[in-house]
């Protein structure tokens with residue numbers, strides 16, 4: 727038996743509480759301590775998604791001051807890692823909640839780097855936002871020989887341009903303020919007709935825009951993504967395997 731606690735990275739899925747896995751629920755019910763990213767305004771998406779399973783836990787919010795500035799973000803991880811390490815050293819199991827999948831652009835990766843070599847660690851995968859968005863739009867993401875590239879909108883113009891030209895399917899995450907620039911790159915690379923834009927996949931505010939012209943050329947929300955798929959992947963066009 728371990729004398730220290732186990733660190734769990736728990737994926738809570740893209741937003742719909744019904745998209746938590748049975749295993750995630752079992753782990754959340756069993757641990758005495760949870761940790762989760764929280765904004766200075768107190769918003770904590772991962773916690774909200776799993777809220778019904780979190781009664782009577784010791785809670786450790788992980789401060790996420792400003793997503794653009796790595797300095798304070800790293801400080802937030804350092805401070806949270808210290809508090810979490812104390813709990814683990816005292817023999818308490820700790821679950822770090824992560825929106826979507828913990829290892830898919832997940833903040834859990836940064837805590838794993840800080841704690842994974844000192845404590846036993848178990849990761850529970852979650853449904854990621856790309857799968858949730860394709861499901862919301864009922865659109866095949868990749869089939870047969872097709873290739874998928876996942877890329878953040880923070881990438882430079884040239885990398886995004888090359889990706890759009892080279893990949894059959896492209897998922898562009900974190901569009902936010904980059905939305906106008908992405909629309910321009912989609913037009914420039916001839917992929918405008920291939921685009922789907924999905925906000926808040928699986929959540930009550932879910933919005934799907936299937937026509938390039940209807941996507942606003944203004945900054946947009948954080949919880950959104952672009953899916954670029956070949957025309958033959960769209961409904962009614964006849965997939966070839």
Ligand SMILES: C[S@@+](CC[C@H](N)C(=O)[O-])C[C@H]1O[C@@H](n2cnc3c(N)ncnc32)[C@H](O)[C@@H]1O
Pocket residue numbers: 740741824825826827828829830831832833853854855856858859898899900901924925926927928929948949950951
């Ligand atoms: C830091 S990444 C986290 C990804 C997450 N770990 C996952 O597995 O999908 C945050 C980005 O994921 C995307 N995202 C997360 N949840 C989403 C949702 N429900 N609908 C649309 N996009 C989402 C957005 O592009 C957002 O900017």
